Amino acid sequence: MENIIDYLKAERSQEWRAEVRKRMKAKERTSLQRINMPEEDPDVRNKNSVEVNKGLAPEMAIAEAHRCLDCADPTCITGCPVGINIPKFIKQIEVEDFAGAAVTLKETNALPAVCGRVCPQEKQCELNCFYTQKLDKPPIAIGYLERFAADWERNSGKMSVPKTEKHNKIKVGVVGSGPAGLAAAGDLAKYGYDVTVFEALHEVGGVLKYGIPEFRLPNELVDVEIETMRKMGIKFRTDFIVGKTATFDDLKKEGFQAFFVGSGAGLPRFMNIPGENLNGIFSSNEYLTRINLMHAASDEYDTPVISGKNVAVIGGGNTAMDSVRTAKRLGADKAMIIYRRSEAEMPARIEEIKHAKEEGIIFMNLHNPLEYYSDENGRVKQVKLQKMELGEPDASGRRRPIPIEGSEFIIDVDTVVVSVGVSPNPLIPKALKNLKVTDWGTIVVDPDTMQSSVPEIFAGGDIVRGGATVILAMGDGRKAAAGMHKYIQEKIQAN
Amino acid sequence: MFKARIFFYFWQLKILIKNYFRQKKMSKILEKEFFSKNVVKLVLEAPEIARTRKPGHFVIVRIDEKGERIPLTISAADEKKGTITLVIQRVGVTSAKLCNMNVGDVIMDVVGPLGTATHIEKVGTVLCAGGGVGVAPMLPIVEGLKKAGNRVITILAARSKDLIILEDQMREFSDEVIVMTDDGSYGKKGLVTAGMEEVINREKVDLCFVIGPAIMMKFGALTTKKYNIPTMASLNTIMVDGTGMCGACRVHIGGKTRFVCVDGPEFDAHQVDFDEMMTRLGAYKEQEYEAYQKYLQTVEA
Ligand SMILES: Cc1cc2nc3c(=O)[nH]c(=O)nc-3n(C[C@H](O)[C@H](O)[C@H](O)COP(=O)(O)OP(=O)(O)OC[C@H]3O[C@@H](n4cnc5c(N)ncnc54)[C@H](O)[C@@H]3O)c2cc1C
Ligand SMILES: Cc1cc2nc3c(=O)[nH]c(=O)nc-3n(C[C@H](O)[C@H](O)[C@H](O)COP(=O)(O)OP(=O)(O)OC[C@H]3O[C@@H](n4cnc5c(N)ncnc54)[C@H](O)[C@@H]3O)c2cc1C
Ligand code: SF4
Ligand code: SF4
Ligand code: FES
Numbered sequence A: 001m002e003n004i005i006d007y008l009k010a011e012r013s014q015e016w017r018a019e020v021r022k023r024m025k026a027k028e029r030t031s032l033q034r035i036n037m038p039e040e041d042p043d044v045r046n047k048n049s050v051e052v053n054k055g056l057a058p059e060m061a062i063a064e065a066h067r068c069l070d071c072a073d074p075t076c077i078t079g080c081p082v083g084i085n086i087p088k089f090i091k092q093i094e095v096e097d098f099a100g101a102a103v104t105l106k107e108t109n110a111l112p113a114v115c116g117r118v119c120p121q122e123k124q125c126e127l128n129c130f131y132t133q134k135l136d137k138p139p140i141a142i143g144y145l146e147r148f149a150a151d152w153e154r155n156s157g158k159m160s161v162p163k164t165e166k167h168n169k170i171k172v173g174v175v176g177s178g179p180a181g182l183a184a185a186g187d188l189a190k191y192g193y194d195v196t197v198f199e200a201l202h203e204v205g206g207v208l209k210y211g212i213p214e215f216r217l218p219n220e221l222v223d224v225e226i227e228t229m230r231k232m233g234i235k236f237r238t239d240f241i242v243g244k245t246a247t248f249d250d251l252k253k254e255g256f257q258a259f260f261v262g263s264g265a266g267l268p269r270f271m272n273i274p275g276e277n278l279n280g281i282f283s284s285n286e287y288l289t290r291i292n293l294m295h296a297a298s299d300e301y302d303t304p305v306i307s308g309k310n311v312a313v314i315g316g317g318n319t320a321m322d323s324v325r326t327a328k329r330l331g332a333d334k335a336m337i338i339y340r341r342s343e344a345e346m347p348a349r350i351e352e353i354k355h356a357k358e359e360g361i362i363f364m365n366l367h368n369p370l371e372y373y374s375d376e377n378g379r380v381k382q383v384k385l386q387k388m389e390l391g392e393p394d395a396s397g398r399r400r401p402i403p404i405e406g407s408e409f410i411i412d413v414d415t416v417v418v419s420v421g422v423s424p425n426p427l428i429p430k431a432l433k434n435l436k437v438t439d440w441g442t443i444v445v446d447p448d449t450m451q452s453s454v455p456e457i458f459a460g461g462d463i464v465r466g467g468a469t470v471i472l473a474m475g476d477g478r479k480a481a482a483g484m485h486k487y488i489q490e491k492i493q494a495n
Numbered sequence B: 001m002f003k004a005r006i007f008f009y010f011w012q013l014k015i016l017i018k019n020y021f022r023q024k025k026m027s028k029i030l031e032k033e034f035f036s037k038n039v040v041k042l043v044l045e046a047p048e049i050a051r052t053r054k055p056g057h058f059v060i061v062r063i064d065e066k067g068e069r070i071p072l073t074i075s076a077a078d079e080k081k082g083t084i085t086l087v088i089q090r091v092g093v094t095s096a097k098l099c100n101m102n103v104g105d106v107i108m109d110v111v112g113p114l115g116t117a118t119h120i121e122k123v124g125t126v127l128c129a130g131g132g133v134g135v136a137p138m139l140p141i142v143e144g145l146k147k148a149g150n151r152v153i154t155i156l157a158a159r160s161k162d163l164i165i166l167e168d169q170m171r172e173f174s175d176e177v178i179v180m181t182d183d184g185s186y187g188k189k190g191l192v193t194a195g196m197e198e199v200i201n202r203e204k205v206d207l208c209f210v211i212g213p214a215i216m217m218k219f220g221a222l223t224t225k226k227y228n229i230p231t232m233a234s235l236n237t238i239m240v241d242g243t244g245m246c247g248a249c250r251v252h253i254g255g256k257t258r259f260v261c262v263d264g265p266e267f268d269a270h271q272v273d274f275d276e277m278m279t280r281l282g283a284y285k286e287q288e289y290e291a292y293q294k295y296l297q298t299v300e301a
Helices: A002-011 A013-022 A026-031 A059-067 A086-094 A099-109 A111-120 A128-137 A141-154 A177-188 A219-231 A248-253 A284-293 A318-329 A350-358 A427-431 A470-494 B002-024 B047-052 B093-099 B132-147 B165-171 B191-202 B216-224 B274-281 B285-300
Strands: A169-175 A196-197 A233-235 A256-261 A281-283 A310-314 A334-339 A362-364 A368-374 A381-395 A399-403 A408-413 A415-418 A457-459 B027-036 B041-043 B058-062 B072-075 B075-079 B082-088 B109-114 B123-132 B151-159 B176-180 B207-213 B231-234 B250-253 B256-259 B265-267
Touching: A002 A086, A013 A086, A013 A128, A026 A059, A059 A086, A059 A141, A086 A099, A086 A141, A086 B151, A099 A111, A099 A141, A099 A169, A111 A141, A111 A219, A111 A470, A141 A256, A169 A177, A169 B082, A177 A196, A177 A219, A177 A256, A177 A470, A219 A233, A248 A256, A256 A470, A281 A310, A284 A318, A284 A415, A310 A318, A318 A334, A318 A350, A318 A415, A350 A399, A368 A415, A381 A415, A408 B132, A457 A470, B027 B274, B041 B093, B047 B075, B047 B109, B058 B082, B072 B132, B082 B093, B082 B132, B123 B191, B123 B216, B132 B151, B132 B165, B132 B207, B132 B231, B151 B165, B151 B191, B165 B176, B176 B191, B191 B216, B207 B216, B216 B231, B250 B274
Parallel strands: A169 A196, A169 A256, A196 A233, A256 A457, A281 A415, A310 A334, A310 A415, A334 A362, B123 B151, B123 B207, B151 B176, B207 B231
Antiparallel strands: A368 A381, A381 A399, A381 A408, B027 B041, B041 B082, B058 B072, B058 B109, B075 B082, B231 B265, B250 B256
């Protein structure tokens, strides 16, 4: 920790930074207004899959960068799980060194274009910004600026391929190609390893591809990052389920020395209420996978999806928001969120809730489904809801929802998306009998090295956390890569 | 100089293409045989799957970039040659496309082996009732049961003679094969359940497998329930990923929702809610019908 603080201090005291700080008085900086993100018109965008946020123009980014005070104690950094040097990259934007800003971001974050779009900034970096903490003003738009620098680099056509150490010919495997796996693979390649990423699905990217929709995170952007990783020499094997297509032992025989498991939290939960297996009721994973991965909404693709006029989405997280906004785009007249607590407790990103409202999504907060009813063909036609009120906070710190007796009523629905959470993917724990897992099914790891109870297996992301965020998953992947590097080097020295 | 550059690009392109194929691991069709007009056997290149698969496992295939993912049982495999065998019945767009593919064509994605392998042990006499294309997934089970030392009686049932498949292969691993057709055009006339009752009344049956259309499994299960014979069914629900991620394949088993792709595909037939399963199989009926009509037009055109 000490040396990180020293490093940040040294960086901050560089001449150019000191000079930029002096360009404008702090008073003046704090009197500037936070920039607004240009957005597609809600009435247009809720009928197509165009990205909602259009991105900042250079002059807007520069203006926003001026607000940042380049604090002596940059508390914003403590809010970022990967510790991006936030004031440095922002000041680089201020002096129009956009390429430099991108380099700064990539020092610690392999996917800045993704994080700038999907991080819950209001709970992380921006929450800890001096403006939020001390000035009670809107924080610096760190996420927007991060996205700006990353997009600028990509559009410049001069994407830098990270330098890798000399190839050491040691084979390591990465299981799962979500953000955790990609981050681990990136760092392992930088250390010089021969990295192969195994992915069960036919596309690389995990939730970034099959979950988060195009209007929030264009696939093309993920593909560009993956292309860069291929250029670093990382191999990708799709349609390959570790533990099924080949076991860990098979792979070890092929020469793999260590593995990073980032297999995600892929198992959807249901509520186990009557009628939940009727046609027209999906898990959000199925609904979003059909549309995002299988392109079911496009006539040219063979996969079908049913998405009706009255769509109810159960839940209040990002997955629920993505599902309900997708339903609206597929032509729903009424696309509803049914959430058992109030808006204040919603786990979704604030921006997504705001966008959903603008797009005409109906919010039925403090409601919970009890039972589904079908038409004569077995398709859902109605749902019985119960009203809820909030009681004392529970273990999660959120106020517990309590049913109001006698408040039940029935509404018409023809499609329901159940988005009440996921459990850890059981494939890997099932395939490795001596792997230590919690009662929840998450893999137990050493928090510093991410090493599991099986020495050559490291893990991170949702399979360890049980459901978290993109940036936390990536942070884990990087930490695990460092842990693996240490483990392998020590093993080599011991021999 | 110019030539060198062209050469360089060419070389890069070659590497790109090579990498693409290597990383995608496309599966080539090595053999094709028609069992009947609407049932085709395909032998595919899939060395890893051939090595690790066991009876009861299945794969998910996606023909091309725009294709859907459909589950198909691995009906046989040859580890040395690195091949797996699929038997496909033409029922809709994807199965029809597969039936129309030829030796040398490649299937973009084949992933597996999926599902929980069949629990095979020596129990005594096992009655295996396969209906329609359910005969294909039954083959490796019959083979496994026989090799484990059981007496295996196999019933092959179909609407009519031309729909009876894999008879010779089944005979190889069965102590007795009974053929039943609805119209009596081959073997005995009658439904599969009639054949099952005949065997059960004749001798002691320790275990039963029923695999076929949902309606056939439902009545097969009701039949053995009467005689309290433990019975397994292999469910063919609609699937997407096949890894437990989506829940499309879910069905109530003994009052609890289970995922067929990871918890199955075989379950205690007496616990399966077959009515729910049948309803769920019909979820996309209209879209499937429309898509099939459209496909037929393009094929004929
Ligand atoms: C719809 C949706 C919206 C979200 N929105 C946000 C957001 O806005 N901001 C945010 O920060 N987070 C968001 N999240 C959460 C975030 O996406 C996850 O926390 C993150 O993706 C976890 O990354 P991961 O790498 O651990 O796992 P995943 O991204 O789940 O990737 C795991 C991968 O491993 C593969 N796999 C599993 N088992 C095997 C095996 N045995 N062999 C080979 N491959 C295997 C899977 O197919 C999958 O591709 C969202 C999640 C969803 C579902
Ligand atoms: C574990 C498992 C193993 C299977 N093994 C085989 C096999 O070895 N050989 C084989 O031919 N088929 C097998 N099936 C069934 C096969 O997956 C379907 O026939 C296929 O998905 C139909 O796709 P389609 O596009 O051709 O037809 P669709 O257009 O999707 O469907 C056409 C008709 O088939 C019905 N149908 C759709 N999906 C299924 C299904 N999963 N099972 C039964 N009927 C369905 C529909 O209700 C519709 O009436 C298996 C299914 C599962 C779940
Ligand atoms: S990675 Fe996420 S938390 Fe870190 S600075 Fe960027 S937006 Fe903020
Ligand atoms: S805390 Fe806010 S103002 Fe201070 S350096 Fe960080 S982003 Fe800039
Ligand atoms: S097919 Fe998706 S969970 Fe079974």
